[in-house]
Each structure stands twice: as C-alpha cells, then as structure tokens.
Amino acid sequence: MTISTALDALSQLLGQRLSRSKPDLDQHAASESYYPPAPPDAVAYPDTTEEVARLLAICTEHGCPVTGWGAGTSLEGQAQAFSGGVVVDFRHMNKVLEINAEDMDVRVQPGCTREELNTELRTTGLFFPVDPGANATLGGMAMTRASGTTAVRYGTMRDNVLGCQVVLADGRVIRTGTRARKSSAGYDLTGLMVGSEGTLGLVTELTLRLHGQPEAVTAAVCAFPDMHGAVQAVIETIQMGVPMARIEFVDAAMARIFNAASGATMPEVPHLMVEFHGSDAGVREQAETFGQIVADHGASGFDWATRPEDRTKLWEMRHRAHWSTLAGAPGKRALVTDICVPISALARAVEDTAADIADSPVNGPILGHVGDGNFHAILLFDPDDPAELDAVKALSHRMAERALALGGTCTGEHGIGIGKRAYMQAEHGDGWQVMAALKAALDPHNILNPGKLVPQAG
Amino acid sequence: MTISTALDALSQLLGQRLSRSKPDLDQHAASESYYPPAPPDAVAYPDTTEEVARLLAICTEHGCPVTGWGAGTSLEGQAQAFSGGVVVDFRHMNKVLEINAEDMDVRVQPGCTREELNTELRTTGLFFPVDPGANATLGGMAMTRASGTTAVRYGTMRDNVLGCQVVLADGRVIRTGTRARKSSAGYDLTGLMVGSEGTLGLVTELTLRLHGQPEAVTAAVCAFPDMHGAVQAVIETIQMGVPMARIEFVDAAMARIFNAASGATMPEVPHLMVEFHGSDAGVREQAETFGQIVADHGASGFDWATRPEDRTKLWEMRHRAHWSTLAGAPGKRALVTDICVPISALARAVEDTAADIADSPVNGPILGHVGDGNFHAILLFDPDDPAELDAVKALSHRMAERALALGGTCTGEHGIGIGKRAYMQAEHGDGWQVMAALKAALDPHNILNPGKLVPQAG
Structure with missing residues (x-):
C-alpha cells in the first residue's frame, strides 16, 4: 500500500503514458496559482474512460493520491498534487464526441478546451458561452464551477453542464443526468460533481448545453x-x-x-x-x-x-x-482574489477593497463581473519580498471576510482548492461537515485530490 | 425505540400541535397521487426551525419516520407516510421573511405557496416565475424540483433556489448557498437538497431568485x-x-x-x-x-x-x-405521467404515446411543456375496475421506457416518490447506488421519508 507500488501497477496499465520524467513532473508541478511548485510522483495520460477506471481502482487499492489536470489554469491550487501521487492529464481525451444541433447540446471529453469546442461549433450556428478568459479545458471548468464574463446572461458551468460520465474512486463508472433538458429523477448528481474539484470522481465525458449564436x-x-x-x-x-x-x-x-x-x-x-x-x-x-x-x-x-x-x-x-497587469510590473507575481456579494452590496465591497489596497504597500487593480456581484483584485507582490506576500495575503483575507459579512461567498468562480479552505467553516458552518460526509461516502480512502475543498481528515 | 415513544416525546415538544385526531390523519393520508390512502401516526405543525430541529432529533433517537407535507399536491406519493410515523405539515411556517428588491431575491418559509408569494410581490415589480399549475408550497416545489409552464424561460426550482436552511436528520441546522448570485465554494448543497423529496433533510427556509415583471x-x-x-x-x-x-x-x-x-x-x-x-x-x-x-x-x-x-x-x-379532464369523466381517477426527452425526440415520443393510448381500452389526453421536451398523459381509469388500472399502469410503464430509450428521463418535474423508483436503476445505473450512499451518509437511521427515491435499504 504505497505510492510506489501503485505506480508500478499504473506503468503496467499505461506503459509510456505513465511518465516519471523530470520535465513532465515539473510541467505539472505548478498551475497559474501563486502556490509553490509541488511535483507529483508521476503523470498519467489516459486515452479512455476504461483506463481511468482501472487507474482509479489501482490507486484506491494502493492508497495513491490522484489529482486531475486540464490546462493547469486553476488559481487555488486545485490541480497541484500537494500530497504527491499521480496527476491525471486529460490531454489525450480532448475530442468533441457528438454535436446535437436540434437539441442544442454537445458531448465532449474533458480535455477539450472551450476554444477548441467553439471552433468545432463555428458552422453550426451554435456556441458554448461560458468564458472564464483563460482557454481552460471544459473538464477543468466543470470541476471548478467556472463562469466568467457571460454568466450574467448564460449562467455558469452549473447551468450549462447537462450531465457527465464520472469515474468514482473505486473505479465504477456512472452517468449523471440525461439529454433531457430537465429531470426530477432523484438527487442532482451532475450538480454535485460540478464544482467538486476532482474530490468525488474524475469526469471523463461532459454533455453541455449550447446556445444559438446571436443574430x-x-x-x-x-x-x-x-x-x-x-x-x-x-x-x-x-x-x-x-x-x-x-x-x-x-x-x-x-x-x-x-x-x-x-x-x-x-x-x-x-x-x-x-x-x-x-x-x-x-x-x-x-x-x-x-x-x-x-x-x-x-x-x-x-x-x-x-x-x-x-x-x-x-x-x-x-x-x-x-497578463497585462503582470507585464506592467516586471518581476512581480499576482494573487488573484475572487469574491462575490449580493449586488446591492457590490459598490461598498469594491470601495472598501479599493481603500484597503490604497492603504497597503502593494498595488492591485480591480475588475469584475458586476452583473453577478463578483469581482477580482489582481494583487501584485514581489515573490522575493516576504512583507509583500504577507500584505497581499492579508488583503485577500480581509476581502473574503468582507464578502462573508455582506452575505456573499469567498469565491465566485475560482473555487476552493487549498487557498480558500480557511473560509469554508465561516461560510458554511456545519454544511462543511456535510461536505466531508459526502466525500467520505464516495471516496472512503481519500485518494481523490486529498487536502482540497473539504476539511482535512483526522 | 418505537414510533409510540417518539410521539410521546413530540407531544411534550409541540402540545396541541402534535395531532393524532382522525380528521387530521385522514387529511394527510392521501395526496393528489393515485396511490391508496396511508394515514400517518401523527401530524406535527411546527412553528419554528428550532422546533423542527428538536422534532428530528427526537425522531432519529426513536427511529420514527418523518415525512414533510406542503400542500399535498405531489403526484408520486412523496407526501404520503407509507411507513407511518409523523407527517410534518408546514402550514404554520408560511411567511415571506424578507424581500430584497435590489438583489431580486426573497427569503420565505417552506409553507408559503407560490400564489401567496406572488401576491406579496405584486407592488415590487418582481415575481417568482416557477409555475407548476397547482398552488403548491414553495417548500414542496423545491423538494420535488418542480417546474411547469415557464421553465423554458425562467428555469426550474433548480435554477431559482439560491439557498436554503435545512434541518438534518440528527437535528443539526445548516444553511446552504449565500445571497450571492453564484459561488464556487464547495459542493452545491443547495442543488443536492432541491429535488431530494425530504429524504436528506427538512427545508425550513428558502432563498429564491426573483425576476422583473415584464413590461x-x-x-x-x-x-x-x-x-x-x-x-x-x-x-x-x-x-x-x-x-x-x-x-x-x-x-x-x-x-x-x-x-x-x-x-x-x-x-x-x-x-x-x-x-x-x-x-x-x-x-x-x-x-x-x-x-x-x-x-x-x-x-x-x-x-x-x-x-x-x-x-x-x-x-x-x-x-x-x-381538473377539466377529471370533470369530463365522472367517476374516473387519473394517473398523470411525466416524461421528458431531448426535444429532437419529442414528436416521436408523443406520437408513439398517442398511438399506444389509442390502442388501449382507456382515454388519456396529452399535453406538455414542449420547449423542455416534457409532456404528460392524463390517463383516466375507473378505480373499481382493476383492468383499467392495469391498462393505465402498463401505458405509464411503456412511456417511461420510451423516454429512457430516447435518451430522456422517467420524470421531468413530478419526481420519484414511490411511483418512479422502478425506473431509477435503468435511468441511473450505479448512480442510483451513489444516491443511496449519499442518503446513508446524511440519514444513517433512514428516518427521512423512508421508502422514497433511493433503493430500499437492506
């Protein structure tokens, strides 16, 4: 029951597609978050759902942590393997499987990016609207419940994922949702998976809602x-x-x-x-x-x-x-905050945040999705200056507390990862323990993205 | 550990508001479904969330089944206490607690009906759009993930419940969601509760999304x-x-x-x-x-x-x-079906269903929410004629199978209750076992609406 025995079995399964090369590990060590690099023990490149199922069964058997990887654009450390183990990179599973123009839906693999999907849709008169800015993978966007500039009109990933195929920790494969537009058939497992950051299963297919290209x-x-x-x-x-x-x-x-x-x-x-x-x-x-x-x-x-x-x-x-903000401040890194409040509280939240930044030793422009009450400060710091890092962390902390005090949430669209776990108790109370109970029910050995989102076990 | 010791403790808690009178039991024995009456052992009329919390703690301690009751308009037996125990009638908890016009949201108690809410909203320029036809309670509508005629534009209860206060089986009270329009802060517990038919908790408050009254x-x-x-x-x-x-x-x-x-x-x-x-x-x-x-x-x-x-x-x-259908067929009762398919398959689903009804010994007009791919047949039968009941059940069964074969769902908006459990394995596969695992994690003693939605324990 060690990571190393798991990797031996995974090598048997995937051959060359289980990589332990330094460049591969380094490439998957850091995402766009400001957290320090954390190289995994190996990177897997599965080709099929069946391979993902066998991979997870092996990892559960050996107690090996598993972290999903799309494009590495998450901002709260979701894709980083802080507990080691294997990172599952979905770059080979990037196909658009089926476009249903009459039903305005599409079935895709998780490694397909939103730009790739929209390129394939170009001649159909349809498009996929969720747009977080980065050319993220659709699997990654589902897992962080991403949204972006168009959510005010078209909704977030919560609203645009109709169903998914999920491999559970023990290797069972389930399909959630149907191609019907709505259903009252039991618990909304699709909704439970969207935003779960790879802690409840690995998504291997998504059925997405499409929209007509506007005239x-x-x-x-x-x-x-x-x-x-x-x-x-x-x-x-x-x-x-x-x-x-x-x-x-x-x-x-x-x-x-x-x-x-x-x-x-x-x-x-x-x-x-x-x-x-x-x-x-x-x-x-x-x-x-x-x-x-x-x-x-x-x-x-x-x-x-x-x-x-x-x-x-x-x-x-x-x-x-x-990127413009970083380009204008050579040598700096950015901590990107992400709070969301009732829109009636938005002016106050932004003004208080701007005043707080002005009083601090660092710079940070503010921008946001004002129709949703969601905004970001791009807080700049010198990675070699601990005082600046402390200052941006303190600003980010006060923003999260401000959001909660105004009836909002510590994250509108970036998710929890490791970065926002500190606010989960305050935001959810016993609801956070409920999340832990759900996680334990579906992943009793805690191999799926351990240390993220839910309270630490034990 | 019996129902009767639980009722003694509940009498202490609620006094006259725990009723064991025959009229009360009879009134809560049957809903608008076609299932035979099933009187509970008692009916509770709590006034506060705190009372609901104490009630559930008592019922968990004594192993007493608990079934929530709004307006009794559910169609699949969700509100009927087939395992006995206590029915919790939310008629005293029917207030509109807080209208936030700028944020276009409202906080209500679960016993408030959609018509009562819209009456209160009349002067605000806002309205609550979800409209299943019946003047159901908002708590009941949330629990069955109701929708109706306006879902094509405004969405279902899934889209219009921003958050809720839920009492869990053990009496803990949690709040899910915030008043922010969107959030990526962990598992979507609001979405898990909406459509859970009272099997995961009792909802004691809802925060609902409002919409502007159209010009x-x-x-x-x-x-x-x-x-x-x-x-x-x-x-x-x-x-x-x-x-x-x-x-x-x-x-x-x-x-x-x-x-x-x-x-x-x-x-x-x-x-x-x-x-x-x-x-x-x-x-x-x-x-x-x-x-x-x-x-x-x-x-x-x-x-x-x-x-x-x-x-x-x-x-x-x-x-x-x-009601018009029933009025035109004196002495008949109705089994109302409720399937939902991808819209490209809708014409075929309706045509096949109409032909099937025409070939049967019973009548049944068809109507539906065509923008969602959801339709109903109101299948009429003589309750004293077992052959007619068999015929409508067989028609309903073939409709559900037809929906699944076309990539749809056995219920678009009425829910599972006891009536649609037979199709859950076919629709969800191992996903149904996942629902059972989630239920067991949150209600290990299976007191919350036992026998509904999930597989039978044991």
Whole structure:
C-alpha cells in the first residue's frame, strides 16, 4: 500500500503514458496559482474512460493520491498534487464526441478546451458561452464551477453542464443526468460533481448545453465618475429585464494598465464594458435603454463597437487583464482574489477593497463581473519580498471576510482548492461537515485530490 | 425505540400541535397521487426551525419516520407516510421573511405557496416565475424540483433556489448557498437538497431568485395539422434565440376537453399555446418571428391575446387541464405521467404515446411543456375496475421506457416518490447506488421519508 507500488501497477496499465520524467513532473508541478511548485510522483495520460477506471481502482487499492489536470489554469491550487501521487492529464481525451444541433447540446471529453469546442461549433450556428478568459479545458471548468464574463446572461458551468460520465474512486463508472433538458429523477448528481474539484470522481465525458449564436451583437465601454453610479446603473438595467450578455467593471488602475498594454486611450476612471446579444432591433433597443440608464448615473465617453474586430479588441483587452497587469510590473507575481456579494452590496465591497489596497504597500487593480456581484483584485507582490506576500495575503483575507459579512461567498468562480479552505467553516458552518460526509461516502480512502475543498481528515 | 415513544416525546415538544385526531390523519393520508390512502401516526405543525430541529432529533433517537407535507399536491406519493410515523405539515411556517428588491431575491418559509408569494410581490415589480399549475408550497416545489409552464424561460426550482436552511436528520441546522448570485465554494448543497423529496433533510427556509415583471406580455394559441409540425416550429424558434416565456402543447383530445370545460371553440387538433415577455417592441418582434415560423409549419387559427383577462383565460384553461379532464369523466381517477426527452425526440415520443393510448381500452389526453421536451398523459381509469388500472399502469410503464430509450428521463418535474423508483436503476445505473450512499451518509437511521427515491435499504 504505497505510492510506489501503485505506480508500478499504473506503468503496467499505461506503459509510456505513465511518465516519471523530470520535465513532465515539473510541467505539472505548478498551475497559474501563486502556490509553490509541488511535483507529483508521476503523470498519467489516459486515452479512455476504461483506463481511468482501472487507474482509479489501482490507486484506491494502493492508497495513491490522484489529482486531475486540464490546462493547469486553476488559481487555488486545485490541480497541484500537494500530497504527491499521480496527476491525471486529460490531454489525450480532448475530442468533441457528438454535436446535437436540434437539441442544442454537445458531448465532449474533458480535455477539450472551450476554444477548441467553439471552433468545432463555428458552422453550426451554435456556441458554448461560458468564458472564464483563460482557454481552460471544459473538464477543468466543470470541476471548478467556472463562469466568467457571460454568466450574467448564460449562467455558469452549473447551468450549462447537462450531465457527465464520472469515474468514482473505486473505479465504477456512472452517468449523471440525461439529454433531457430537465429531470426530477432523484438527487442532482451532475450538480454535485460540478464544482467538486476532482474530490468525488474524475469526469471523463461532459454533455453541455449550447446556445444559438446571436443574430446581432453590440458592445460598448463607458466611463463613470465613481463605482457607485456604475453599480446602480447595472442594478437598474437588470431590474428592467434588459438581457445583458456581458457587463464588466474595471477600476481606474485597470484602465491605466489597459492603456499601457493596448494603446487604448480610456480615461483613467472606473468603466463599464457591456455587450448585448439578440436580434438587430432587440440589440438596438437594449443599447438605447442601457444608454439612458447609464447617462442618469453620470456616465460619459460612450463608445459603441458593433464591428466584430472592434468588439474582439475590447474583450481581448479585458481577457488579457491578468497578463497585462503582470507585464506592467516586471518581476512581480499576482494573487488573484475572487469574491462575490449580493449586488446591492457590490459598490461598498469594491470601495472598501479599493481603500484597503490604497492603504497597503502593494498595488492591485480591480475588475469584475458586476452583473453577478463578483469581482477580482489582481494583487501584485514581489515573490522575493516576504512583507509583500504577507500584505497581499492579508488583503485577500480581509476581502473574503468582507464578502462573508455582506452575505456573499469567498469565491465566485475560482473555487476552493487549498487557498480558500480557511473560509469554508465561516461560510458554511456545519454544511462543511456535510461536505466531508459526502466525500467520505464516495471516496472512503481519500485518494481523490486529498487536502482540497473539504476539511482535512483526522 | 418505537414510533409510540417518539410521539410521546413530540407531544411534550409541540402540545396541541402534535395531532393524532382522525380528521387530521385522514387529511394527510392521501395526496393528489393515485396511490391508496396511508394515514400517518401523527401530524406535527411546527412553528419554528428550532422546533423542527428538536422534532428530528427526537425522531432519529426513536427511529420514527418523518415525512414533510406542503400542500399535498405531489403526484408520486412523496407526501404520503407509507411507513407511518409523523407527517410534518408546514402550514404554520408560511411567511415571506424578507424581500430584497435590489438583489431580486426573497427569503420565505417552506409553507408559503407560490400564489401567496406572488401576491406579496405584486407592488415590487418582481415575481417568482416557477409555475407548476397547482398552488403548491414553495417548500414542496423545491423538494420535488418542480417546474411547469415557464421553465423554458425562467428555469426550474433548480435554477431559482439560491439557498436554503435545512434541518438534518440528527437535528443539526445548516444553511446552504449565500445571497450571492453564484459561488464556487464547495459542493452545491443547495442543488443536492432541491429535488431530494425530504429524504436528506427538512427545508425550513428558502432563498429564491426573483425576476422583473415584464413590461409587455402577449400570448397566443394556434392549431397544427400534426404534432410533428408543432415540435419542429418550437425547435426552430428556440434555435433562433426567441425567448419564449411559455410554450405548451395540447393534443386533439385535450382541445376537446378544453372546449367542453371552458366553452372555448378550439378546432379539435393539436395546438401550441405560447407567451412572450419583454418590452413592447421586443414582444412584438418575437411574436412576428414566431408567427412566420409556425406558418411555415402549417399552423392556422392564430389567436393573439394581449389583454390580461384574455391571457388569464387562456392559461387558466391550461392550468385546469387536470381538473377539466377529471370533470369530463365522472367517476374516473387519473394517473398523470411525466416524461421528458431531448426535444429532437419529442414528436416521436408523443406520437408513439398517442398511438399506444389509442390502442388501449382507456382515454388519456396529452399535453406538455414542449420547449423542455416534457409532456404528460392524463390517463383516466375507473378505480373499481382493476383492468383499467392495469391498462393505465402498463401505458405509464411503456412511456417511461420510451423516454429512457430516447435518451430522456422517467420524470421531468413530478419526481420519484414511490411511483418512479422502478425506473431509477435503468435511468441511473450505479448512480442510483451513489444516491443511496449519499442518503446513508446524511440519514444513517433512514428516518427521512423512508421508502422514497433511493433503493430500499437492506
């Protein structure tokens, strides 16, 4: 019952596709989180669900930890094997298996990325909307319950995974959900798996909901004198039922970084970036209504982008926020925070956070998915300066506590991993113990991503 | 460790609010399902979460079964105490606790009905959209993962419960979810509770998502030569992204019943009933697009209802389908089926079902939520004629098998209870055993609605 006997059996199963080479271990040691590298003992590259099932049966038998790996873009250490054992990299299982255009769903393997899927869908008139910025794998996005800029309109992974095939710790393979749009047939196992960060099973197939490519799209950016007006404008827009497809907030610091990185000429004040999807007339009407509302809240510098290339430029700038911020601060690393609050509390949460950062020795632009009440600060620190790391950790800690005090959550979309376990008791109370009981029921030997999400055993 | 010692302790706790009177037991013996009456040993009327917690701790200690009761409108026996014990009737816990208009959410007690909630919301500009027809309690609707006519636009209870307060079998009280719109903080316990039919805990509070009352509403009914054209029209409408608020199908038999019950003059052929919500211009555009699509599929007799009273009449007729069907067949009872399939398979599922009913000795109109692929046959039988009961059960059985063969589910919105347990293994495979493991983890003494949803213990 050791990792090494497990690896011998896995070598028999996978041959060359169980790697113990240093480059492979190093490549899977660190994700985009700020945690120190943690190389696994081996990396497995399964080709089939059957191989994953046999792999998990072996690992359960030998007590060998198993951590799933998609694109390594998770931010809370979910993909890092801090307990050693085997990392299961799904890069070989990256196919689009079946597109059902009439039913607007698709069956994919977990290693397929969202960009790869949308490329395959291009000629169907359909698209997969969940967009966390990074070109993450769909399996990874399901496991962290990812969302991003379009969640305000199209929902998160919770809303867009119709079902999955899951290999349980003991090697049993189950299918959750059906291709029907809804069901009342028992516990929502799909919903339980989505967001479980590989602690309850490894997902080997996903059935995803697709959406029609909108007939018309228009995007805009506008400047606000302060955060409060921007948030109130968003609240009113939502209450009027205007279906915004994206509605993003960036603060003055972020506008400055965009200007430096992209040659944009945004005024260095808070901005909203918005996008509407619909018919030509519908989009026009939505844009007009929105224009009136934001004008009432002091917005200026309204700039509409209806040409695809202008919209692409706008959203690329937004999507590259993380990298632009790092590029503008050579030698720094980033701790990216991720809190989500009721939207009525959003202005206060952002303003208090901005003041807190201003009072600290570090920098951190703020941006977020304002329609969901979710925002991030990209807190910059010098990895060789323990005082800066302490400062960003303290800021992040106060943000999480602020979110909980305002009735929100410590993570809107990045997940728990190891980074947010400290807030689970405060956020869930005995509910966290319930999660532990569910984990123990499905993974009694605690081989699936141990040390993540649930309380430490023992 | 008997039910009777539990009831002694519960009498101490609740006084007069633990009833063992025959009228009370009889009133809680039968729900709207076709199952025979099953009176509990007692009915409890708790006033507070704390009382529910003490009640459950007592029942776990004494091994006394506990079944939750809202309005008794469930159709698969969920609210019936087939194992005896205590039925917990939530009629005293029926308050709207807190309306957050800016955040578009509301906190309610489980005994509040959807109509009571919408009455309280009337002046806020907001409404709660999930509408199963019956004036069910919101707690009951959450527990069966109810949906109904508006799910195509606003989602089911899965999508509209943001969080809940749950008392576990051992009396611990947990809160699931937060008031934030989304979260990645661990397993989705809210989603696990929604649809759990009182087998994992008793819900004592719900936080629900609200929606803005639409500026404009328009509804219409139109006739089709056959089912196939109606379904294809709906598929095209969905693919074009037209946001239908309701889209209902009724067959020729149902149209005949509507005419008899409501004095309507519908042609006795298949119909679609549709409703659009939006701005004035948006609704007009949606209606025009829809009108063109259905015309391409042979629709006729298009009749738009924009006046509220005309719309009310239309939807009352639809909502009273169940009762109108029974009223038109004195002495009969109804077994209401509830399957849901991928929409591409819907025409076939309905046509095969209609042919199957036509070949049987019983009658049964068909109607359904065509945008979700979900439909019902209201199968009529004489309760004193075992051959008719056998015939409707056989029809219902073949419908469930048909749904599974087409990639669908044995229940779109009515749930499992005792009625659909027979299909759980076929629908979920080992996933059903996973449900049993989750149930055992949270309710090891199996006191919560025993005999429902999961495999029988032992």
